[in-house]
Amino acid sequence: MKNRMVLALVILLVGAFLFANGSAETQSAPAYPNKTIQMIVPYGAGGGADISVRLVTKYLEKELGQKFVIQNVSGGSGTIGFTQLANAKADGYTLGYFSSTQTNDGLLFEGIKYDNTSFTPISMYASDPHIVIASKSSGITNMKQLIEAAKKNPGSLTFGLGGAWTSHDFLRMNLESAAGVTFKRMVFQGGAAAVTAVAGNNCSVAVPFVSEALAQIEAGNVVPIAISSSERYALANQIPTIKESGFDFEHTMWRAFVGPAGLSADIVKVLDAAIGKVMSDSEFLKEAQAAGIFTRYIGGSEFAAFYEENHQLYKKLIETALK
Amino acid sequence: MWENILLGLQGAFTLENLLFEFIGVVIGIIFGALPGFSATMGVAVFVPFSYVLEPGAAMLLLSGVYCGGVYGGSIPAVLIGIPGTPASVPTSFEGRALVRKGRSGEALATVTLASAFGGFMSALALLFFAPLLAIVALKVGPPEQVMIAIFGLSVVSMLSEGNMLKGIFVAFISLLFATVGQDPMLGFPRFTFGNFMLTGGFETVSILIGLFSLPEVFKMLESSKEGQKASKVSRMYLNWKENFANWFNYIRSTVIGIVIGIIPAAGPDIAAFLSYNEAKKASKHPELYGDGSTEGIIASEAANNGVTGGSLIPLLTLSIPGSAPAAIFLGAMIIHGLRPGPLLFTQHAATVYTLLVGFAVVNIMLFFVGWVFCRFAGKILVIPKQILAVIIVVLASVGSFSIQQSMMDVVTMYVSGIIGYFMLKYNYPLSPVALALLLGPMLEESLTLTNTMYSNFFMIFTRPLTVVFLLFIIVSLFWPLIKKQFKKRKAV
Amino acid sequence: MKKLTGNRVFLLVSALVLFAFSTQLSKIPQGAKEYPLVLLIVSFITVVLLFIKPQQPEETIGKENALRIFIFAILTAISIFLLTKIGYILATLSFVYAGLWYLKLKKNLVFYLFPIILTLSMYFLFTRVLSVILPMGTWFSLTL
Incomplete structure (x- = not known):
């Protein structure tokens, strides 16, 4: 008898939850966005991608008046997250983080279904430059010496990368074809490990992101050579750009927000406008600089065109490398 | 320096910061203690949480979670034989046996003291010698990493005493499984059978969750009659005499922990295994190991908590993360505008020294919070086995899902659990799997890099530190034999 | 042979x-x-x-035990399969009830209330506090 009463209570409770849930969803929907937005970040919490997304969404929440939930779907080297994003409903409530190279993952990994047509570009919000650094024992102090050293011993100057097919690796490919040299690849797990190897004189050159290299530059353990952006970096103003060193060369890794393919133009407009506003918020810019994020805003049709162009560019790079 | 420490004392002992240290430790212990949840995960999920706090408070909260998490993993390892994190695997060998002997309280008290000691000493090392010790991290290049990986893997021989061949088989096949996914050199997805979900390989933590928790669940079901009678909970009790007698073990284990912490790519798990191995070799009673040796518990606990402070040394000074949770710590610091590096100590002295002093405070707090927590946790022994079995399965599934939010990891966890059960049944040691999975990627990467650096592999012996590590391995491997010889001579 | x-x-x-x-x-x-x-x-x-190699003698656990473990393992497998079909809440709730029933837990208040408390507390911990979105169902989904 007592048991049955408990059972009835349980059923009632569950029913109440179901009902409460059902009724909440039938309310009519005002303009986009009217509920929590999920943001898929295919990389781990606390990493560069995650940090930048969290900072931008913090301000986006104020702008759009809705909560953002960050999902770190980091499995399969990021491919699981991008697949999830590509397959998500294009209703504007599932968006994702995106960077330079992912539209070409299909060339690299078997079984990947997404490509450049699987996503709707929204806006770019950052573009991170690399810093070329050299070990003290290598004796290299500028770009010219670096290229000379590579030319003198073709294929034997060690070049540290943060991983295969990462922005580091693409920079190396670009640099090799621009200067007509070949380096000896040394692949580490992450840019910080590559910097450590250069600081320990185990590797001659590396191209980490600025945030990965600054500590060792300040400690005087590595020699900064040049920065790969078009302008010098405010917090390390003594480092010249690669362009200044006489090479017409620029390489950054951009970060952007995208949605699944088929996102309506209206939704893209709302999001793009909000992101644009955040990117000119002085408080945001201050926080971003402190967190080592290189903000750069490109939105609207300009970004859509850039996205396509970039896809073709990397496609060519990967195809040549795989040959 | 002393002014700064004074500044840190002021920062760490404000009421608010003490509160955050406390909350961090409690949350960390809970996260560590739930099978399927780990210290790394605890730190990861609390990073966004810490955004809204003051930088100092945020860092202290995360320190608490980190230290508490590494400690907490050992509580279920002792009580139900399921290590909450891989770093507690060696503890589970001894703790379980002590519980069976009705000494659960003593085991937990030892775990608590050893953890707090290891953590506290590592905090002191961090506070006083950080810039000095950070140099070690720079000296460790790929050839040294090869040596460390081999040294770690050599522990397999101790873990599989009695059936060496089986241990070797388990280790090698696990090393093979660790190669699934992108290779370290070319980024080619190996052994994925066309499934992109395997591009990143199997998630090590999911495998270990399944391997160490599901077989225990099945074993609970096996012993239906007598097993359902709950074990007795004994009172928390610290055997001071025994702990004092182990003073050298304490120091050696803590040093191993700190050094492994400083070295990038090797975390608390490796430290615990290595230290446990060394303690057994040095022990006067190696026969007690596996049958409830408090020495073993001290060794593994002082070492895995020693890693916590150790791993922050290269992180704060040179921005090199020394373990997985430390890497997440780095992210949290950056978002608060605290960019690690030599300038950190001068530009943000107040915050940094609050963190450094707070880290020591956290470890003192760990002792008392842990003590109270263990008194309650001991009660899980009286929970009916049916409920325990179901809870563990749910925790393991949700835990492995939440690592990367991937169902693939849940399936991996389940399959590893089934395999683990058969391994236990046919007498295959489980712990070499943990060692091989944790060290495999490091071994392959460092071997490949060493090959790139030296066309002649034997050139690596021109590096002094490599030679030192090599000698270490040789002495450690042959120490039992040498000891035997000594004894024989004495007897003659 | x-x-x-x-x-x-x-x-x-x-x-x-x-x-x-x-x-x-x-x-x-x-x-x-x-x-x-x-x-x-x-x-x-x-x-x-x-x-x-000559084989060591293997311990046997008896048919009854083996069957119990087998069925429990199958239950677990089903619940993992159902996670993506009917979502975390329903899959876990039904697994916990089925598991406790199969393992013959005494049918008292604990039996009825514990599964709900376990399922919902985990759910709220993850979705609300840790912002981890637990599996949702493709056939049918319940979100709170």
Whole structure:
């Protein structure tokens, strides 16, 4: 008898939850966005991608008046997250983080279904430059010496990368074809490990992101050579750009927000406008600089065109490398 | 320096910061203690949480979670034989046996003291010698990493005493499984059978969750009659005499922990295994190991908590993360505008020294919070086995899902659990799997890099530190034999 | 005549897995192949050695126990399968009830309330506090 009463209570409770849930969803929907937005970040919490997304969404929440939930779907080297994003409903409530190279993952990994047509570009919000650094024992102090050293011993100057097919690796490919040299690849797990190897004189050159290299530059353990952006970096103003060193060369890794393919133009407009506003918020810019994020805003049709162009560019790079 | 420490004392002992240290430790212990949840995960999920706090408070909260998490993993390892994190695997060998002997309280008290000691000493090392010790991290290049990986893997021989061949088989096949996914050199997805979900390989933590928790669940079901009678909970009790007698073990284990912490790519798990191995070799009673040796518990606990402070040394000074949770710590610091590096100590002295002093405070707090927590946790022994079995399965599934939010990891966890059960049944040691999975990627990467650096592999012996590590391995491997010889001579 | 013990079956399965791995080797480019190849060979050798070695006696756990474990393992598998079909809440709730019922927990207040408390507390901990979105169902989904 007592048991049955408990059972009835349980059923009632569950029913109440179901009902409460059902009724909440039938309310009519005002303009986009009217509920929590999920943001898929295919990389781990606390990493560069995650940090930048969290900072931008913090301000986006104020702008759009809705909560953002960050999902770190980091499995399969990021491919699981991008697949999830590509397959998500294009209703504007599932968006994702995106960077330079992912539209070409299909060339690299078997079984990947997404490509450049699987996503709707929204806006770019950052573009991170690399810093070329050299070990003290290598004796290299500028770009010219670096290229000379590579030319003198073709294929034997060690070049540290943060991983295969990462922005580091693409920079190396670009640099090799621009200067007509070949380096000896040394692949580490992450840019910080590559910097450590250069600081320990185990590797001659590396191209980490600025945030990965600054500590060792300040400690005087590595020699900064040049920065790969078009302008010098405010917090390390003594480092010249690669362009200044006489090479017409620029390489950054951009970060952007995208949605699944088929996102309506209206939704893209709302999001793009909000992101644009955040990117000119002085408080945001201050926080971003402190967190080592290189903000750069490109939105609207300009970004859509850039996205396509970039896809073709990397496609060519990967195809040549795989040959 | 002393002014700064004074500044840190002021920062760490404000009421608010003490509160955050406390909350961090409690949350960390809970996260560590739930099978399927780990210290790394605890730190990861609390990073966004810490955004809204003051930088100092945020860092202290995360320190608490980190230290508490590494400690907490050992509580279920002792009580139900399921290590909450891989770093507690060696503890589970001894703790379980002590519980069976009705000494659960003593085991937990030892775990608590050893953890707090290891953590506290590592905090002191961090506070006083950080810039000095950070140099070690720079000296460790790929050839040294090869040596460390081999040294770690050599522990397999101790873990599989009695059936060496089986241990070797388990280790090698696990090393093979660790190669699934992108290779370290070319980024080619190996052994994925066309499934992109395997591009990143199997998630090590999911495998270990399944391997160490599901077989225990099945074993609970096996012993239906007598097993359902709950074990007795004994009172928390610290055997001071025994702990004092182990003073050298304490120091050696803590040093191993700190050094492994400083070295990038090797975390608390490796430290615990290595230290446990060394303690057994040095022990006067190696026969007690596996049958409830408090020495073993001290060794593994002082070492895995020693890693916590150790791993922050290269992180704060040179921005090199020394373990997985430390890497997440780095992210949290950056978002608060605290960019690690030599300038950190001068530009943000107040915050940094609050963190450094707070880290020591956290470890003192760990002792008392842990003590109270263990008194309650001991009660899980009286929970009916049916409920325990179901809870563990749910925790393991949700835990492995939440690592990367991937169902693939849940399936991996389940399959590893089934395999683990058969391994236990046919007498295959489980712990070499943990060692091989944790060290495999490091071994392959460092071997490949060493090959790139030296066309002649034997050139690596021109590096002094490599030679030192090599000698270490040789002495450690042959120490039992040498000891035997000594004894024989004495007897003659 | 060598007996096909449980251990030997286990080793045969391992050998099959190793074989499956070896079929993938030809695709792997030079430079990424050598290390796993060595591991594969050593693993194969140890499997063979373990197979031909005299076998240790195996402990038996009795038919009844084996069946109980088997059914519990199947229950777990079903609940994992259902996670993506009917979502975390319903899959976990039904697994916990089924598990406790099958393991013959006394049907008191604990039996009825515990599953709900466990499921919902985990749910709220993850979705609300840790902002981890637990699996949602494709057939049917319940979110709170």
